[in-house]
Amino acid sequence: MATERIASWAVNLSYSSLPPEVIQAAVSSFYNWVGCAVGGALHPTTTTASEALSPFFGKPTSSLLGQKGARTDASHAALLNGIASHVHDYDDTHLPTIIHPTGPVASALFAQAEALGGVKGEDFILALVAGIEAECKLGMGVWPKHYDIGWHITSTVGSIGAAVAVGKLLRLERTPMQHAISIASTQVTGLRDMFGTDTKSFHVGRAAQNGLIAAVLAARGYTGSLQAIEAPRGWARVVSTANNVDEQVTTLGQQWEIVRNAFKPYPCGIVVHPVIDGCVQLHGEMQAAGVSAEDITSVHVRVHPLVLELTGKKTPQDGLQAKFSVYHGGAIGLVLGKAGPAQYEDAVVLSAEIVGVRDKISATADESLGADETKITVELSNGKTLTKHVVHAIGSVEVPMTNAQLEDKFIDQVSLVLGADGAQAASEACWALQGSASVADIVKGF
Amino acid sequence: MATERIASWAVNLSYSSLPPEVIQAAVSSFYNWVGCAVGGALHPTTTTASEALSPFFGKPTSSLLGQKGARTDASHAALLNGIASHVHDYDDTHLPTIIHPTGPVASALFAQAEALGGVKGEDFILALVAGIEAECKLGMGVWPKHYDIGWHITSTVGSIGAAVAVGKLLRLERTPMQHAISIASTQVTGLRDMFGTDTKSFHVGRAAQNGLIAAVLAARGYTGSLQAIEAPRGWARVVSTANNVDEQVTTLGQQWEIVRNAFKPYPCGIVVHPVIDGCVQLHGEMQAAGVSAEDITSVHVRVHPLVLELTGKKTPQDGLQAKFSVYHGGAIGLVLGKAGPAQYEDAVVLSAEIVGVRDKISATADESLGADETKITVELSNGKTLTKHVVHAIGSVEVPMTNAQLEDKFIDQVSLVLGADGAQAASEACWALQGSASVADIVKGF
Structure with missing residues (x-):
C-alpha cells in the first residue's frame, strides 16, 4: 500500500496545492543546501572523492557547486554535491527524525535539472517538496528502531526521497514512480558505524545518486517490486524491527514535514x-x-x-x-x-x-x-x-532561524569559498528560486 | 577483527600460494562469467539500463561485453556487465550459500583492469580469488539468517568482494584495504522482494560498482570504519540477526570457497x-x-x-x-x-x-x-x-561440469550474440586467461 500511496500522491501533487509556508520552507531548504554544498566544496572529503572518481566523469552537464563553473555528469554531480552539503554537519534537520532531508533530495534533483535545462523554479520546488515529504514520512515510519539498529537514516530514506523528486521532475506516471521508489529502496546505503569518517558524508551523496539512477531507470521502463516498501520482505520490514509506514503515508499532504525542517545556526552538535x-x-x-x-x-x-x-x-x-x-x-x-x-x-x-x-x-x-x-x-x-x-535555542521548532539569520549563515559559509562579493551574489540568486525561469542559471559562475 | 583479518589476508595473498585447483576454479569462473555476460548483453534488462544511464557515461576505457567493441567508463562497465552476467539466472553458484560470486567481483575487476591496462592474467586471477574468498566467507558468516530476512546475498556480500578484488588489483596496503571493505559494506544493495523484476540483475551490477568505487576511494585515502564488519553497529549485526563472521574469516586460505563454486548447466531453476x-x-x-x-x-x-x-x-x-x-x-x-x-x-x-x-x-x-x-x-x-x-545431477558438487561441458554452455550462449565463429574465438581467448600479458586483450573485438 505505501509504495502505491507515495507514488500516486507525488504524481498528483500540483504547485497550486502547496501552502505558502510549504513553498517558503522549500526555498529556505534549497537556500541552506546551496550554502552548505558551497561551504563544503573545498573540504578534503569532497575533493578526495572528486579526484578519485574523476576517471569516471561523464559529459559536463551539471555543476560541482563552489568549484567555480566546474561541471560533470548529473550522476557524479549528485554524489559530490551531496557529500559537500553534509561534510560540515551543518545541513538541515527534520526535527522528529533527525533526518537531514535536503542533501540527498536536492543534490539529485538539481543535478538532473541542470542536465535537462529549462527547469522552472516552481517545478523544482514542487519536485523538492514531493521528495522531502516522501523521505520524511518513510523516516517517521521506521523511526526510531531503524536508527537504533545502526542505519544512517538520512541516506537510507534519502535515496527514496531523491527518486521521488527526480521522478516528479521527469513527470513519471504512477506505475513508473512505484518502480523508481522500488529501485531506490533496494539500495540501502548508510551504516552509523561510519560516523566520524569520510564515509558519513559519502552516504548523503550516494543516496542522491541512488535515487537519481532509480528514477532515470524507471523512466525507461525498468521494473522493481510494486510493493517494495510494504511487502513481507520489503524495505520497511528488512531495515527495521518495527514500522508504521502504511499509517505515516496516509498523512502525506495533510501534515507537511518540510515545515518541521530546521536549520542549524552553528556547525557543531x-x-x-x-x-x-x-x-x-x-x-x-x-x-x-x-x-x-x-x-x-x-x-x-x-x-x-x-x-x-x-x-x-x-x-x-x-x-x-x-x-x-x-x-x-x-x-x-x-x-x-x-x-x-x-x-x-x-x-x-x-x-x-x-x-x-x-x-x-x-x-x-x-x-x-x-x-x-x-x-x-x-x-x-x-x-x-x-x-x-x-528556554529554546535558536534553530528549534519554537525559535526557528529567521531568513536574515539564515542569510548570515549562508554568507559566512560561502564567503570562505567564493569571497564576500561572490557570496552576496549567490545569496541573491538562491533566494530568487521561486521565480526562476531556469534553475540552472542560479548557480552560473559558482 | 573480521575487517582487519580479511584485509591483511587479501593484501598478503600471493599468486604462488594459490593451489592449482584454486587457479583452475578461478579460470573456469571467469570463463563462465564472460559467457553469461556476453549471453545477457542483448537482454532488455541490460540494454534498457544502458540506454537510461548513457547520459552519464564517461571516458570509454572499459568494454561492454557482447556489444562488439562498445566501451564506457569503468564504473558503468562494472554496472552493465554485472547486470548482463546475471540476467539469465545462468551464472555460477557457491553451493553452501547460493551466492553467485563471480558476477559482482569480476564485473568490477575486469572493468578496472581494462582501465588500468597491462594487467597480467596472473594478477587478475589473484585479485579475483581474493575477492571471491572474502565474499563467500562473509556470506557464510551471515547465512542463512541474512537471506531469510530478505537480503539478496549475492549483491550484499558481492559489493565487499568486489572492493577486495579491486583493492588487490590496486595493491592497497592493509589499512586502505580495511577502508575499502568498509566503504563497500555501507552500501547494502539488494532486497529479495525484487526477484522477478529487472532490479534483481541490477543488484549484481550495482554491487560491482559499489565495490569498485569503494576501492578507488580508499586508494586515495578515503576513510570508513576500520571495524566496519564486526563493530557493535557494524555490517554483520545490522544486516543479520545472527552471524559467525569472525569465525568464518579465520578459515581464509585454509578452506578455499572458489573450489565449491558450481556452474549451472541449464538456464533454469x-x-x-x-x-x-x-x-x-x-x-x-x-x-x-x-x-x-x-x-x-x-x-x-x-x-x-x-x-x-x-x-x-x-x-x-x-x-x-x-x-x-x-x-x-x-x-x-x-x-x-x-x-x-x-x-x-x-x-x-x-x-x-x-x-x-x-x-x-x-x-x-x-x-x-x-x-x-x-x-x-x-x-x-x-x-x-x-x-x-x-543420483546427483550434473552441476552438483559431486558431479561438476567438465571443461568440455562448460565450453558447450559458453558456445551456446555466446553464439546467440557473436555468431559461431565469434563464440569459438572468444572461448579460446578466455581459456587463455592465465597466460595473458594483458587481460584487456582477451575481449578485443567483442
Missing part, C-alpha cells in the same frame, strides 16, 4: 546550541554595556546532562574536537559573538583569547532542563553578574 | 536440473538405439517434493514460464538432447514436437529422493521401457 545562543546574546549585551571579554572572571552554564556526555571536551586541540566542546562553543559566543565555520578553524580554537575565556567556563548537568535549554551566569571583574536563560 | 540431466542422457541412449521421440508413449519422473512446488507448471506459454516447468525441461532433454538458452526460446516452448512429449510426462513427489536426484521411466511404443536414476 545540536546539544551545544543553547549555550552558544545564550553566549552570543550575552556578547551583544556586554558590547552594549561597554564590557569586553577580558572583564569576564568566570562563567557557569547549567545544561541538560546529554550536553556534557556528548560535548564535554574541556581542552579541544583542533576544529574537529571543538565541535564536541561546549566550552569552546561558549567561549566563541562570548568573545566573538559568532559561531560559524570560521570560529571553528584550528587557529581560533587554539588562540589565547578564546582559550582564556574557555578555561573560565564551568558546567553542571541539570536534569530539570530541556535539551534545547540552558541557564548561564557570567561574573565580571567589576563585580557585576550577567545571566541568561535560553 | 536448479531443482529441474536432475530431470533434464536424466532426459538428456536418455536422449543419447535412444539415439544410439535408433529410437526417436515420436516413439515415446509415456514418461514418468519421481522427484524431490520441492521440484513440483517450484517448477510444477504443466503448460508453460513462453520461455520465462518454461523455466518453472519440469515438464518442459524433461521434454527438451528427451527430444533435443539439450537445454541451453535456445531451448528456452518461446517458439521452442510452443512447438508441437516439444508440447507433444511434454504432455506425456507425469511427475510424482518422492520424499525419499535428494534435491539433486531423480528416477525416470520412459515407455516406448515398441513395448520397451527405459529407466534412468540420476
